[in-house]
Amino acid sequence: xxxxxxxxxxxxxxxxxxxxxxxxxxxxxxxxxxxxxxxxxxxxxxxxxxxxxxxxxxxxxxxxxxxxxxxxxxxxxxxxxxxxxxxxxxxxxxxxxxxxxxxxxxxxxxxxxx
Amino acid sequence: xxxxxxxxxxxxxxxxxxxxxxxxxxxxxxxxxxxxxxxxxxxxxxxxxxxxxxxxxxxxxxxxxxxxxxxxxxxxxxxxxxxxxxxxxxxxxxxxxxxxxxxxxxxxxxxxxx
Numbered sequence: 489x490x491x492x493x494x495x496x497x498x499x500x501x502x503x504x505x506x507x508x509x510x511x512x513x514x515x516x517x518x519x520x521x522x523x524x525x526x527x528x529x530x531x532x533x534x535x536x537x538x539x540x541x542x543x544x545x546x547x548x549x550x551x552x553x554x555x556x557x558x559x560x561x562x563x564x565x566x567x568x569x570x571x572x573x574x575x576x577x578x579x580x581x582x583x584x585x586x587x588x589x590x591x592x593x594x595x596x597x598x599x600x601x602x
Numbered sequence: 603x604x605x606x607x608x609x610x611x612x613x614x615x616x617x618x619x620x621x622x623x624x625x626x627x628x629x630x631x632x633x634x635x636x637x638x639x640x641x642x643x644x645x646x647x648x649x650x651x652x653x654x655x656x657x658x659x660x661x662x663x664x665x666x667x668x669x670x671x672x673x674x675x676x677x678x679x680x681x682x683x684x685x686x687x688x689x690x691x692x693x694x695x696x697x698x699x700x701x702x703x704x705x706x707x708x709x710x711x712x713x714x715x716x
Contacts, residue, residue, distance in 0.1 A: 532704070539675055539683055546664020547657045554656055561653055569653055577691030581704045590695045
């Protein structure tokens with residue numbers, strides 16, 4: 489990531505646009521999932537979905553500052569823990585209750601990831 | 603933040619250490635709160651508190667990429683929404699239930715912030 493910031497400026501404008509576009513598409517996709525979750529009542533409707541997305545993307549991007557191969561956390565443990573923190577930070581408790589609570593949701597997340 | 607990354611390298615080693623130390627102290631403080639919450643059973647004990655801290659700090663640091671004065675989100679709305687996402691991503695549902703659920707916790711957070 490630090491390399492990213494250092495080298496990004498040296499790219500041509502065309503290439504910069506491609507990379508920024510990819511990041512933007514990812515954010516829009518994530519935001520659309522949150523919007524959908526709010527529409528169907530699974531996610532807290534008081535949340536601003538764009539702000540929620542900005543926070544989540546920031547959390548995920550931060551990985552590139554500290555992630556390194558063979559470090560204490562592998563992709564799976566980071567993935568499942570961050571999924572837990574992110575998803576549980578968003579869902580309505582009514583929805584959580586009807587689906588079997590935190591533990592059941594975590595198992596569902598873990599199944600999705602493996 | 604982008605300015606931070608650009609200018610940080612031009613500082614003397616002494617000054618770099620002061621700034622990194624401050625960030626590190628903040629992370630350690632946050633981690634100690636999570637550890638404490640796990641010990642007294644308010645926070646999910648399966649979470650790795652150091653990894654949780656890394657994610658939260660990343661989420662908060664990301665603000666400096668997109669925050670600007672007079673933008674659509676003020677300090678209060680960012681603060682209360684991020685507090686909601688972060689805290690609810692960590693707490694055990696048993697603890698949440700005994701304290702009146704998500705809504706009561708959000709009201710407590712909001713009171714803390716105002």
